[in-house]
Amino acid sequence: MIHVDTIKNGLVIDHIRAGSGPRIFSWLGLDKADFSVAMIMNVPSKTHGKKDIIKIDSIISIDYSVLGFIDPNITINVVVEERITRKINLTLPDRVENIIACKNPRCITSTEKYITHVFTLVDKKRAEYCCEYCDELYRAGIGEVF
Amino acid sequence: MLKGKHVIEPSNLSVKEIDEICSLAEQILVDPAAFMDVCRGKILATLFFEPSTRTRLSFEAAIMRLGGTFLGFADALSSSTAKGESLADTIRTVAAYSDIIAMRSPKEGAAMLASKYSSKPIINAGDGGHQHPTQTLTDLLTIRSIKGGFSNLTIGLCGDLKFGRTVHSLIKAMSRYSNVKFVLISPTELQIPSYLESQILKPLGIAYTSVEQLDDVIGDLDILYMTRVQKERFFNEQDYIRLKDSYILDAEKMKGARKNLIVMHPLPRVNEISPEVDSDPRAVYFKQVEFGMYARMALIAKLTGAI
Numbered sequence: 001m002i003h004v005d006t007i008k009n010g011l012v013i014d015h016i017r018a019g020s021g022p023r024i025f026s027w028l029g030l031d032k033a034d035f036s037v038a039m040i041m042n043v044p045s046k047t048h049g050k051k052d053i054i055k056i057d058s059i060i061s062i063d064y065s066v067l068g069f070i071d072p073n074i075t076i077n078v079v080v081e082e083r084i085t086r087k088i089n090l091t092l093p094d095r096v097e098n099i100i101a102c103k104n105p106r107c108i109t110s111t112e113k114y115i116t117h118v119f120t121l122v123d124k125k126r127a128e129y130c131c132e133y134c135d136e137l138y139r140a141g142i143g144e145v146f
Numbered sequence: 147m148l149k150g151k152h153v154i155e156p157s158n159l160s161v162k163e164i165d166e167i168c169s170l171a172e173q174i175l176v177d178p179a180a181f182m183d184v185c186r187g188k189i190l191a192t193l194f195f196e197p198s199t200r201t202r203l204s205f206e207a208a209i210m211r212l213g214g215t216f217l218g219f220a221d222a223l224s225s226s227t228a229k230g231e232s233l234a235d236t237i238r239t240v241a242a243y244s245d246i247i248a249m250r251s252p253k254e255g256a257a258m259l260a261s262k263y264s265s266k267p268i269i270n271a272g273d274g275g276h277q278h279p280t281q282t283l284t285d286l287l288t289i290r291s292i293k294g295g296f297s298n299l300t301i302g303l304c305g306d307l308k309f310g311r312t313v314h315s316l317i318k319a320m321s322r323y324s325n326v327k328f329v330l331i332s333p334t335e336l337q338i339p340s341y342l343e344s345q346i347l348k349p350l351g352i353a354y355t356s357v358e359q360l361d362d363v364i365g366d367l368d369i370l371y372m373t374r375v376q377k378e379r380f381f382n383e384q385d386y387i388r389l390k391d392s393y394i395l396d397a398e399k400m401k402g403a404r405k406n407l408i409v410m411h412p413l414p415r416v417n418e419i420s421p422e423v424d425s426d427p428r429a430v431y432f433k434q435v436e437f438g439m440y441a442r443m444a445l446i447a448k449l450t451g452a453i
Contacts, residue, residue: 104254106252106254106274106275106276107253107254107255108233108251108253108254108255108256108258108259108273109255110253111253112232112233112234112259114232114234115259122341122345123344126344128344130341130345131255132255132258133254133255133258133259134254134255134274134276135254135276135339135341135345136339136341137340137344
Protein backbone atom coordinates (compact mmCIF):
# COMPACT_ATOMS: atom_id res chain seq x y z
CA MET A 1 0.00 0.00 0.00
CA ILE A 2 1.35 3.40 -1.01
CA HIS A 3 1.53 5.90 1.83
CA VAL A 4 0.50 9.50 1.19
CA ASP A 5 0.88 12.10 3.93
CA THR A 6 -2.30 13.25 5.63
CA ILE A 7 -3.54 16.64 4.58
CA LYS A 8 -4.00 19.52 6.99
CA ASN A 9 -6.86 21.47 5.44
CA GLY A 10 -8.36 20.10 2.29
CA LEU A 11 -10.51 17.52 0.53
CA VAL A 12 -10.30 13.80 -0.01
CA ILE A 13 -12.29 12.65 -3.01
CA ASP A 14 -12.87 9.00 -2.32
CA HIS A 15 -14.60 6.04 -4.01
CA ILE A 16 -13.87 7.27 -7.51
CA ARG A 17 -14.55 4.54 -10.07
CA ALA A 18 -11.18 2.90 -10.77
CA GLY A 19 -9.65 4.49 -13.85
CA SER A 20 -11.70 7.70 -13.69
CA GLY A 21 -9.29 9.45 -11.33
CA PRO A 22 -7.10 11.08 -14.01
CA ARG A 23 -10.07 12.63 -15.83
CA ILE A 24 -11.53 14.03 -12.62
CA PHE A 25 -8.05 15.28 -11.69
CA SER A 26 -7.88 17.03 -15.03
CA TRP A 27 -11.49 18.35 -14.88
CA LEU A 28 -10.73 19.92 -11.47
CA GLY A 29 -7.67 21.61 -12.99
CA LEU A 30 -5.42 20.01 -10.39
CA ASP A 31 -2.57 19.72 -12.87
CA LYS A 32 -2.16 23.48 -12.46
CA ALA A 33 -2.51 23.51 -8.65
CA ASP A 34 0.08 25.34 -6.53
CA PHE A 35 -0.77 23.27 -3.43
CA SER A 36 -0.09 19.61 -2.74
CA VAL A 37 -2.30 17.13 -4.55
CA ALA A 38 -2.09 13.37 -4.84
CA MET A 39 -3.93 10.83 -6.91
CA ILE A 40 -3.83 7.19 -5.98
CA MET A 41 -5.17 4.68 -8.45
CA ASN A 42 -6.46 1.13 -8.09
CA VAL A 43 -6.69 1.20 -4.31
CA PRO A 44 -8.40 -1.98 -2.98
CA SER A 45 -12.06 -1.30 -2.17
CA LYS A 46 -14.45 -3.49 -0.21
CA THR A 47 -17.46 -2.39 -2.25
CA HIS A 48 -16.05 -1.87 -5.76
CA GLY A 49 -12.97 -4.08 -5.81
CA LYS A 50 -10.77 -1.14 -6.83
CA LYS A 51 -11.12 2.62 -6.60
CA ASP A 52 -9.19 5.83 -7.18
CA ILE A 53 -8.64 8.54 -4.55
CA ILE A 54 -7.63 12.20 -4.94
CA LYS A 55 -6.23 14.14 -2.00
CA ILE A 56 -6.13 17.92 -2.21
CA ASP A 57 -4.29 19.99 0.39
CA SER A 58 -6.61 22.95 -0.02
CA ILE A 59 -10.36 23.48 0.34
CA ILE A 60 -11.17 24.27 -3.26
CA SER A 61 -14.57 25.10 -4.65
CA ILE A 62 -16.15 22.17 -6.48
CA ASP A 63 -19.51 21.98 -8.22
CA TYR A 64 -20.77 18.87 -6.44
CA SER A 65 -23.67 18.44 -8.85
CA VAL A 66 -21.20 18.04 -11.71
CA LEU A 67 -19.10 15.62 -9.71
CA GLY A 68 -22.32 13.71 -8.86
CA PHE A 69 -23.10 13.52 -12.57
CA ILE A 70 -19.63 12.22 -13.30
CA ASP A 71 -19.80 9.56 -10.59
CA PRO A 72 -22.56 9.54 -7.93
CA ASN A 73 -20.68 6.93 -5.86
CA ILE A 74 -17.98 9.44 -4.98
CA THR A 75 -17.73 10.67 -1.39
CA ILE A 76 -15.88 13.80 -0.34
CA ASN A 77 -14.27 14.19 3.04
CA VAL A 78 -13.64 17.74 4.18
CA VAL A 79 -10.52 17.85 6.34
CA VAL A 80 -9.89 20.69 8.78
CA GLU A 81 -6.83 20.64 11.03
CA GLU A 82 -6.13 17.05 9.94
CA ARG A 83 -9.58 15.85 11.04
CA ILE A 84 -12.55 14.89 8.87
CA THR A 85 -15.20 17.46 9.74
CA ARG A 86 -17.73 16.65 7.04
CA LYS A 87 -18.53 13.80 4.70
CA ILE A 88 -20.40 14.68 1.52
CA ASN A 89 -22.24 11.94 -0.34
CA LEU A 90 -22.96 12.80 -3.95
CA THR A 91 -26.14 12.09 -5.84
CA LEU A 92 -27.19 12.44 -9.44
CA PRO A 93 -28.28 16.06 -9.99
CA ASP A 94 -31.78 16.66 -11.41
CA ARG A 95 -30.32 18.92 -14.09
CA VAL A 96 -26.90 19.72 -15.51
CA GLU A 97 -25.87 22.64 -17.66
CA ASN A 98 -22.91 22.73 -20.03
CA ILE A 99 -21.40 19.57 -18.62
CA ILE A 100 -21.97 17.43 -21.66
CA ALA A 101 -22.73 18.32 -25.26
CA CYS A 102 -25.55 16.76 -27.23
CA LYS A 103 -24.11 14.53 -29.95
CA ASN A 104 -27.26 14.38 -32.08
CA PRO A 105 -26.22 16.07 -35.36
CA ARG A 106 -29.84 17.09 -35.94
CA CYS A 107 -30.08 18.88 -32.55
CA ILE A 108 -30.28 22.69 -32.62
CA THR A 109 -27.31 22.78 -30.22
CA SER A 110 -25.10 21.58 -33.11
CA THR A 111 -25.54 24.86 -35.02
CA GLU A 112 -26.50 27.53 -32.47
CA LYS A 113 -23.26 27.62 -30.52
CA TYR A 114 -24.32 30.12 -27.84
CA ILE A 115 -26.89 27.77 -26.33
CA THR A 116 -26.57 26.40 -22.81
CA HIS A 117 -26.61 22.61 -23.12
CA VAL A 118 -29.23 21.49 -20.61
CA PHE A 119 -29.88 17.88 -19.63
CA THR A 120 -32.49 16.66 -17.15
CA LEU A 121 -32.48 13.42 -15.18
CA VAL A 122 -35.22 11.18 -16.54
CA ASP A 123 -34.27 7.77 -15.09
CA LYS A 124 -32.40 7.69 -11.79
CA LYS A 125 -31.94 3.92 -11.81
CA ARG A 126 -30.30 3.96 -15.23
CA ALA A 127 -28.60 7.34 -14.56
CA GLU A 128 -30.19 8.57 -17.78
CA TYR A 129 -30.42 12.20 -18.86
CA CYS A 130 -32.17 13.72 -21.85
CA CYS A 131 -31.27 16.76 -23.91
CA GLU A 132 -33.73 19.58 -23.25
CA TYR A 133 -33.93 20.34 -26.97
CA CYS A 134 -34.03 17.03 -28.85
CA ASP A 135 -34.73 14.42 -26.11
CA GLU A 136 -31.62 12.41 -27.01
CA LEU A 137 -30.69 10.19 -24.05
CA TYR A 138 -27.31 10.05 -22.32
CA ARG A 139 -25.91 8.07 -19.43
CA ALA A 140 -24.25 10.04 -16.64
CA GLY A 141 -20.56 9.43 -16.26
CA ILE A 142 -17.10 10.69 -16.89
CA GLY A 143 -17.09 9.45 -20.48
CA GLU A 144 -19.59 12.06 -21.54
CA VAL A 145 -18.09 15.09 -19.82
CA PHE A 146 -16.81 18.01 -21.90
CA MET B 147 -55.82 29.78 -20.44
CA LEU B 148 -54.23 29.32 -23.84
CA LYS B 149 -53.50 32.97 -24.61
CA GLY B 150 -49.78 33.62 -24.94
CA LYS B 151 -48.73 29.98 -24.62
CA HIS B 152 -45.95 28.40 -26.67
CA VAL B 153 -46.88 25.10 -28.34
CA ILE B 154 -43.65 23.20 -28.84
CA GLU B 155 -44.96 19.69 -28.32
CA PRO B 156 -48.36 18.12 -27.53
CA SER B 157 -47.74 17.96 -23.79
CA ASN B 158 -47.73 21.78 -23.71
CA LEU B 159 -51.50 21.44 -24.10
CA SER B 160 -53.60 19.76 -21.44
CA VAL B 161 -56.28 17.25 -22.42
CA LYS B 162 -58.86 19.93 -21.57
CA GLU B 163 -57.12 22.48 -23.81
CA ILE B 164 -57.00 19.97 -26.68
CA ASP B 165 -60.74 19.44 -26.25
CA GLU B 166 -61.25 23.23 -26.32
CA ILE B 167 -59.24 23.56 -29.54
CA CYS B 168 -61.02 20.62 -31.21
CA SER B 169 -64.44 22.01 -30.19
CA LEU B 170 -63.57 25.43 -31.56
CA ALA B 171 -62.24 23.90 -34.81
CA GLU B 172 -65.54 22.02 -35.19
CA GLN B 173 -67.49 25.24 -34.68
CA ILE B 174 -65.38 27.04 -37.31
CA LEU B 175 -65.83 24.11 -39.70
CA VAL B 176 -69.62 24.38 -39.41
CA ASP B 177 -69.80 28.18 -39.68
CA PRO B 178 -66.53 29.73 -40.94
CA ALA B 179 -68.19 33.08 -41.67
CA ALA B 180 -68.78 33.61 -37.96
CA PHE B 181 -65.02 33.66 -37.39
CA MET B 182 -63.84 35.64 -40.42
CA ASP B 183 -62.93 38.75 -38.42
CA VAL B 184 -61.79 37.41 -35.06
CA CYS B 185 -58.09 37.99 -35.84
CA ARG B 186 -58.47 41.26 -37.73
CA GLY B 187 -55.29 43.29 -37.23
CA LYS B 188 -53.27 40.27 -36.09
CA ILE B 189 -50.13 39.20 -37.91
CA LEU B 190 -48.86 35.64 -38.04
CA ALA B 191 -45.19 35.16 -38.89
CA THR B 192 -44.45 31.96 -40.78
CA LEU B 193 -40.75 31.14 -40.52
CA PHE B 194 -40.04 28.06 -42.60
CA PHE B 195 -36.38 27.09 -42.57
CA GLU B 196 -37.36 23.82 -44.26
CA PRO B 197 -39.68 23.17 -47.23
CA SER B 198 -43.38 22.68 -46.60
CA THR B 199 -46.56 22.68 -48.64
CA ARG B 200 -49.47 21.79 -46.40
CA THR B 201 -48.31 23.12 -43.06
CA ARG B 202 -47.16 26.53 -44.27
CA LEU B 203 -50.09 27.10 -46.60
CA SER B 204 -52.59 25.90 -44.01
CA PHE B 205 -51.15 28.32 -41.43
CA GLU B 206 -51.34 31.16 -43.94
CA ALA B 207 -54.85 30.19 -45.03
CA ALA B 208 -55.86 29.88 -41.37
CA ILE B 209 -54.81 33.41 -40.38
CA MET B 210 -56.35 34.90 -43.53
CA ARG B 211 -59.65 33.11 -42.92
CA LEU B 212 -59.64 34.59 -39.41
CA GLY B 213 -59.24 38.10 -40.88
CA GLY B 214 -55.55 38.48 -40.12
CA THR B 215 -52.45 38.64 -42.30
CA PHE B 216 -49.08 36.93 -42.43
CA LEU B 217 -45.44 37.66 -43.18
CA GLY B 218 -42.42 35.40 -43.32
CA PHE B 219 -40.27 33.26 -45.55
CA ALA B 220 -40.51 29.82 -47.10
CA ASP B 221 -36.86 28.82 -46.98
CA ALA B 222 -33.81 29.66 -44.91
CA LEU B 223 -31.92 31.11 -47.88
CA SER B 224 -34.29 34.07 -48.09
CA SER B 225 -33.71 35.03 -44.45
CA SER B 226 -30.75 36.53 -42.61
CA THR B 227 -29.95 33.04 -41.36
CA ALA B 228 -28.10 32.71 -44.68
CA LYS B 229 -25.86 35.60 -43.52
CA GLY B 230 -25.13 33.78 -40.30
CA GLU B 231 -27.70 35.41 -38.02
CA SER B 232 -28.50 33.38 -34.92
CA LEU B 233 -31.96 31.93 -34.45
CA ALA B 234 -32.26 33.93 -31.22
CA ASP B 235 -31.77 37.24 -33.06
CA THR B 236 -34.12 36.25 -35.89
CA ILE B 237 -36.83 35.41 -33.38
CA ARG B 238 -36.38 38.62 -31.35
CA THR B 239 -36.73 40.58 -34.58
CA VAL B 240 -39.77 38.73 -35.90
CA ALA B 241 -41.48 38.89 -32.50
CA ALA B 242 -41.30 42.69 -32.77
CA TYR B 243 -43.26 42.62 -36.04
CA SER B 244 -45.89 39.96 -35.37
CA ASP B 245 -48.45 38.69 -32.86
CA ILE B 246 -47.73 34.97 -33.16
CA ILE B 247 -45.02 32.89 -34.84
CA ALA B 248 -45.23 29.50 -36.56
CA MET B 249 -41.82 28.07 -37.34
CA ARG B 250 -40.38 24.98 -38.98
CA SER B 251 -36.75 23.97 -38.84
CA PRO B 252 -34.71 20.92 -39.82
CA LYS B 253 -33.07 21.19 -36.40
CA GLU B 254 -34.58 19.38 -33.43
CA GLY B 255 -35.32 21.69 -30.54
CA ALA B 256 -35.33 24.83 -32.72
CA ALA B 257 -38.84 25.83 -31.65
CA MET B 258 -37.96 25.23 -28.01
CA LEU B 259 -34.96 27.51 -28.40
CA ALA B 260 -37.09 30.14 -30.16
CA SER B 261 -39.59 30.08 -27.29
CA LYS B 262 -36.82 31.20 -24.92
CA TYR B 263 -36.25 34.38 -26.93
CA SER B 264 -39.76 35.21 -28.09
CA SER B 265 -42.16 37.61 -26.47
CA LYS B 266 -44.92 36.19 -28.71
CA PRO B 267 -46.36 32.66 -28.79
CA ILE B 268 -44.26 30.19 -30.78
CA ILE B 269 -45.97 27.33 -32.57
CA ASN B 270 -43.70 24.47 -33.55
CA ALA B 271 -44.59 23.65 -37.16
CA GLY B 272 -42.10 20.78 -37.16
CA ASP B 273 -38.56 20.52 -35.79
CA GLY B 274 -36.46 17.97 -37.64
CA GLY B 275 -37.40 14.43 -36.80
CA HIS B 276 -38.62 15.43 -33.36
CA GLN B 277 -42.14 16.86 -32.89
CA HIS B 278 -45.00 18.29 -34.94
CA PRO B 279 -47.80 19.28 -32.54
CA THR B 280 -50.10 21.00 -35.03
CA GLN B 281 -50.16 17.90 -37.23
CA THR B 282 -51.20 16.10 -34.06
CA LEU B 283 -54.06 18.57 -33.51
CA THR B 284 -55.07 17.81 -37.10
CA ASP B 285 -54.87 14.07 -36.42
CA LEU B 286 -56.83 14.38 -33.18
CA LEU B 287 -59.55 16.42 -34.85
CA THR B 288 -59.78 13.77 -37.58
CA ILE B 289 -59.93 10.91 -35.06
CA ARG B 290 -62.49 12.71 -32.91
CA SER B 291 -64.75 13.52 -35.85
CA ILE B 292 -64.69 9.98 -37.23
CA LYS B 293 -64.21 7.78 -34.16
CA GLY B 294 -66.10 10.00 -31.71
CA GLY B 295 -63.26 10.19 -29.19
CA PHE B 296 -59.74 9.10 -28.33
CA SER B 297 -60.18 6.18 -25.91
CA ASN B 298 -60.35 2.43 -26.58
CA LEU B 299 -58.43 2.57 -29.84
CA THR B 300 -55.73 0.33 -31.29
CA ILE B 301 -53.47 2.49 -33.42
CA GLY B 302 -51.00 1.06 -35.90
CA LEU B 303 -48.12 3.40 -36.69
CA CYS B 304 -46.34 2.22 -39.80
CA GLY B 305 -43.15 3.20 -41.62
CA ASP B 306 -40.47 5.60 -40.47
CA LEU B 307 -41.08 5.73 -36.74
CA LYS B 308 -37.54 6.93 -36.02
CA PHE B 309 -37.59 10.23 -37.91
CA GLY B 310 -41.38 10.62 -38.31
CA ARG B 311 -42.06 13.62 -36.07
CA THR B 312 -45.83 13.31 -36.54
CA VAL B 313 -45.64 9.81 -35.04
CA HIS B 314 -43.70 11.04 -32.02
CA SER B 315 -46.21 13.80 -31.32
CA LEU B 316 -49.20 11.51 -31.86
CA ILE B 317 -47.80 8.94 -29.41
CA LYS B 318 -47.29 11.68 -26.81
CA ALA B 319 -50.81 13.01 -27.27
CA MET B 320 -52.70 9.70 -27.48
CA SER B 321 -50.87 8.19 -24.50
CA ARG B 322 -52.97 10.40 -22.23
CA TYR B 323 -56.26 8.69 -23.12
CA SER B 324 -57.58 5.47 -21.65
CA ASN B 325 -57.16 2.04 -23.19
CA VAL B 326 -55.12 3.18 -26.16
CA LYS B 327 -52.84 0.52 -27.65
CA PHE B 328 -50.05 1.11 -30.14
CA VAL B 329 -48.82 -1.34 -32.74
CA LEU B 330 -45.46 -0.07 -33.98
CA ILE B 331 -44.79 -1.37 -37.47
CA SER B 332 -41.32 -0.60 -38.83
CA PRO B 333 -38.01 -2.07 -39.92
CA THR B 334 -35.60 -2.45 -36.98
CA GLU B 335 -33.57 0.54 -38.21
CA LEU B 336 -36.60 2.85 -38.11
CA GLN B 337 -38.07 2.05 -34.70
CA ILE B 338 -39.26 4.86 -32.41
CA PRO B 339 -36.57 6.82 -30.50
CA SER B 340 -35.75 5.27 -27.15
CA TYR B 341 -36.96 8.32 -25.18
CA LEU B 342 -40.54 7.64 -26.24
CA GLU B 343 -40.34 4.17 -24.74
CA SER B 344 -38.49 5.15 -21.58
CA GLN B 345 -40.33 8.40 -20.87
CA ILE B 346 -43.82 7.86 -22.26
CA LEU B 347 -44.87 4.31 -23.08
CA LYS B 348 -43.27 2.40 -20.20
CA PRO B 349 -43.89 4.88 -17.33
CA LEU B 350 -47.52 5.38 -18.36
CA GLY B 351 -48.08 1.63 -18.73
CA ILE B 352 -49.26 1.97 -22.33
CA ALA B 353 -49.78 -1.33 -24.17
CA TYR B 354 -47.59 -1.50 -27.27
CA THR B 355 -46.00 -4.06 -29.54
CA SER B 356 -43.32 -3.72 -32.19
CA VAL B 357 -43.63 -5.76 -35.39
CA GLU B 358 -42.08 -5.71 -38.86
CA GLN B 359 -44.94 -7.06 -41.00
CA LEU B 360 -48.02 -4.92 -41.65
CA ASP B 361 -50.03 -7.92 -42.96
CA ASP B 362 -49.74 -9.68 -39.59
CA VAL B 363 -51.50 -6.91 -37.67
CA ILE B 364 -53.65 -4.89 -40.06
CA GLY B 365 -56.78 -6.81 -39.03
CA ASP B 366 -56.36 -5.75 -35.38
CA LEU B 367 -56.30 -2.02 -35.98
CA ASP B 368 -58.86 0.78 -35.52
CA ILE B 369 -56.47 3.33 -37.04
CA LEU B 370 -53.59 2.76 -39.43
CA TYR B 371 -51.26 5.77 -39.49
CA MET B 372 -48.93 5.44 -42.48
CA THR B 373 -45.76 7.51 -42.76
CA ARG B 374 -43.21 8.36 -45.41
CA VAL B 375 -39.59 7.31 -44.95
CA GLN B 376 -37.98 10.70 -44.23
CA LYS B 377 -35.34 10.98 -46.96
CA GLU B 378 -34.13 14.38 -45.70
CA ARG B 379 -33.16 12.96 -42.28
CA PHE B 380 -30.81 10.28 -43.62
CA PHE B 381 -27.08 10.97 -43.76
CA ASN B 382 -26.54 7.94 -46.00
CA GLU B 383 -28.48 7.74 -49.28
CA GLN B 384 -27.93 3.97 -49.50
CA ASP B 385 -29.79 3.45 -46.22
CA TYR B 386 -32.70 5.50 -47.53
CA ILE B 387 -32.88 3.56 -50.79
CA ARG B 388 -32.82 0.26 -48.91
CA LEU B 389 -35.64 1.26 -46.55
CA LYS B 390 -37.84 3.61 -48.60
CA ASP B 391 -40.27 1.01 -49.88
CA SER B 392 -40.49 -1.09 -46.73
CA TYR B 393 -44.27 -0.74 -46.64
CA ILE B 394 -46.71 -0.18 -49.45
CA LEU B 395 -50.38 -0.19 -48.54
CA ASP B 396 -52.52 -1.37 -51.47
CA ALA B 397 -56.06 -2.60 -52.11
CA GLU B 398 -55.01 -6.20 -51.50
CA LYS B 399 -53.67 -5.40 -48.02
CA MET B 400 -56.81 -3.38 -47.24
CA LYS B 401 -58.87 -6.57 -47.70
CA GLY B 402 -57.41 -7.84 -44.42
CA ALA B 403 -58.43 -4.70 -42.48
CA ARG B 404 -61.56 -4.03 -40.44
CA LYS B 405 -64.52 -2.30 -42.06
CA ASN B 406 -64.29 0.56 -39.57
CA LEU B 407 -60.51 1.02 -39.88
CA ILE B 408 -59.38 4.49 -40.87
CA VAL B 409 -56.16 5.04 -42.82
CA MET B 410 -54.38 8.27 -41.93
CA HIS B 411 -51.23 9.85 -43.34
CA PRO B 412 -49.73 13.26 -42.52
CA LEU B 413 -48.71 13.66 -46.21
CA PRO B 414 -46.77 14.10 -48.39
CA ARG B 415 -46.75 10.47 -49.42
CA VAL B 416 -44.30 8.89 -51.80
CA ASN B 417 -44.93 5.18 -52.45
CA GLU B 418 -46.27 4.01 -49.10
CA ILE B 419 -49.94 4.27 -50.05
CA SER B 420 -50.90 3.10 -53.50
CA PRO B 421 -53.25 5.58 -55.27
CA GLU B 422 -55.82 2.78 -55.61
CA VAL B 423 -56.45 3.07 -51.86
CA ASP B 424 -57.55 6.72 -52.25
CA SER B 425 -61.06 5.70 -53.31
CA ASP B 426 -61.50 3.37 -50.33
CA PRO B 427 -63.90 5.10 -47.88
CA ARG B 428 -61.57 4.11 -45.07
CA ALA B 429 -58.83 6.38 -46.47
CA VAL B 430 -59.19 9.70 -44.64
CA TYR B 431 -55.86 11.40 -45.35
CA PHE B 432 -57.33 14.07 -47.59
CA LYS B 433 -59.91 14.85 -44.89
CA GLN B 434 -56.96 15.35 -42.55
CA VAL B 435 -55.66 18.06 -44.88
CA GLU B 436 -58.91 20.00 -44.58
CA PHE B 437 -59.08 19.49 -40.82
CA GLY B 438 -55.51 20.82 -40.60
CA MET B 439 -56.56 24.31 -41.54
CA TYR B 440 -59.44 24.37 -39.05
CA ALA B 441 -57.26 22.98 -36.27
CA ARG B 442 -54.70 25.74 -36.94
CA MET B 443 -57.42 28.41 -37.11
CA ALA B 444 -58.63 27.32 -33.68
CA LEU B 445 -55.11 27.23 -32.26
CA ILE B 446 -54.21 30.69 -33.59
CA ALA B 447 -57.46 32.15 -32.29
CA LYS B 448 -56.82 30.71 -28.83
CA LEU B 449 -53.12 31.58 -28.55
CA THR B 450 -53.64 35.18 -29.69
CA GLY B 451 -56.51 35.56 -27.26
CA ALA B 452 -58.90 36.40 -30.10
CA ILE B 453 -61.37 33.86 -28.67
